[in-house]
Amino acid sequence: MSAAPASRPIPAPPGARTDLVDTLAGIAPGSALEQLRSRRPVARFHTQESEEALFGASAGGAVTQQERSAVAAFVTGLHGQGPLARHAHERLAALDPALSLAIRREIGSARAEGPFGRYPAGPLSAEDTAGLVYAVDETGRTALGPKLAAALEHAHLLVFRPREASPSALQSLLDAGWTTDAVVTLSQIVAFLTFQIRVVAGLTVLNAHPAAQEPRP
């Protein structure tokens, strides 16, 4: 992305971190949109902190860096070829090129439109809609292993048909070898990414269509 020079650039404060949303949405330091984002400073700071908590150097434990990056590449890829998907794929490819190829293959067979799904039986059943229920095939399972295969199936459920979530869906994760702590972290990874990708998408549009400047006299 070319960094368009802002008319009145505000120098970054000492020690300021890279803000991934600004970078991916093309929001230049000192630009009008950057100044608007700074009116919600805690949300802005903690959106980046969330990124660090889930994908930063110290993230790990119940879900490894590789697993986090693989789920991120999958979830963002399900949303199409945006800048966050490219970012997530590059991160995974740097960690594990073979896994990155396997995830690309899964995305190819997992694209769908959402949200869809069944409601609990009752008046809302009239709004039930069907769509792709994704399952990793044998080739994919061999490449990914059983834990990651289960994680991707659950991620797909959360992205496209969250209203069909169930205790048995969580049991599938536990049976595949994820701990309870890991299930919470995986859920946060998928859910956070669906937020982050929408912030980037929304701000990219807003950045491209700024309000008219002061009305001319």
Added chain:
Amino acid sequence: MTATAIAYPDSTPPVAFTQAQLGWIPWLEPPAEDELTAVQKEGLVDTARAKSPYFRLLARDPAILRSRTLTDKDIFYNTDAGLPRAERELAAAATSRFNGCIFCASVHARFATTYSKRGEDVERLLDEGVDTDLGERWNAIVEASVALTATPIRFGEEHVLKLRGAGLDDLAILDVIQSAAFFNWANRLMLSIGEPTAAA
């Protein structure tokens, strides 16, 4: 040893959208209130949240819970101009209605009603869905929230122009984007690690 997800075969969860107060029960074991570590308590941000099984369950990963909570509060509670609180809640309720989160919709529809005093309009959003006619300004907010929530994302220039045409400045539009985006995060957690129960 493999843990077991908790099912509630005898529970009768709500089957329609409502502004009534609902309960929520977890599908995985949350840490007990009196066993929360210092780091988990820090993740909860507000000590009162230790009463909630939802937040206690999320405290199993305290770092992301803490950042999630602080992001949430600034998007919805920051009073420095932008979109009125009622309409941030409307964006949250519309997103929840579209994703199908009966619990989230109940909480944020209630807030939308409290702050807007337009309870009948909010009720129509819940009863008839996101295509109901709520007048120019609310329609623009609901349509933008829905377009941003769809996968693939459909939010585009037309939504920004419609919001502006309805009188929103760019800070207010940023608030619509962040409110709707945030409920994509919240809905997916609330829907997938537990379930609502009839009036608490």
